[in-house]
Amino acid sequence: MTRQAFMARLREGLRGLPAQTQADIMADYESHFADGQSAGRSEAEVAAALGDPDRLARELRAEAGLKRWEEARSPSSAGAAVFAVLGLGAIDIIFLLPILMGVVGALVGIAVAVLAVFFAGGVMFAAGPFTDPPGGAVAALMGGLGLMAGATSAGAVLTIVSIGLLNALVWYGRLHYRLLKPALEPQAQGTLA
Numbered sequence: 001m002t003r004q005a006f007m008a009r010l011r012e013g014l015r016g017l018p019a020q021t022q023a024d025i026m027a028d029y030e031s032h033f034a035d036g037q038s039a040g041r042s043e044a045e046v047a048a049a050l051g052d053p054d055r056l057a058r059e060l061r062a063e064a065g066l067k068r069w070e071e072a073r074s075p076s077s078a079g080a081a082v083f084a085v086l087g088l089g090a091i092d093i094i095f096l097l098p099i100l101m102g103v104v105g106a107l108v109g110i111a112v113a114v115l116a117v118f119f120a121g122g123v124m125f126a127a128g129p130f131t132d133p134p135g136g137a138v139a140a141l142m143g144g145l146g147l148m149a150g151a152t153s154a155g156a157v158l159t160i161v162s163i164g165l166l167n168a169l170v171w172y173g174r175l176h177y178r179l180l181k182p183a184l185e186p187q188a189q190g191t192l193a
Helices: 003-013 019-038 043-050 053-071 075-086 090-130 136-192
Strands: none
Touching (some): 003 019, 019 043, 090 136
């Protein structure tokens, strides 16, 4: 594979990443080709040593998504981290996606229940003194406050659990990346030597 073909495939695989990130990655791989050329290697030898540009792009996109989550913990960076991990391999999608769908579905269901309990507590708190609830108006006020406080606590625990699960997913992605990288490097080192 020629330098131009390798770089074009790598650039295509990196599409969607921030422009500065793409430029840094492309410059790094251009320097690999320049170093190889100065050492007397052909473009095809350097390209073979670097590996498949499509696979490199997937790994680099995954790493960028994981870094984005670590730098800015927001819903969009969480989504980027999840898709980065899923993008590492088709086999992982077969096993990991159903599990993730189940976990995300359960978390969304619990979040809806927490919101429903919170609003039910608010209605009990607001309407209690004007209706004739069992136990009187004070019981309705206290019951409403209790429901809202319990829902708020459950929401806080749900948030902590969600962040913990996302961090576990990021850890899995990094572990997966570390396992893939050595599998590619011996081939690359054997070709470069």
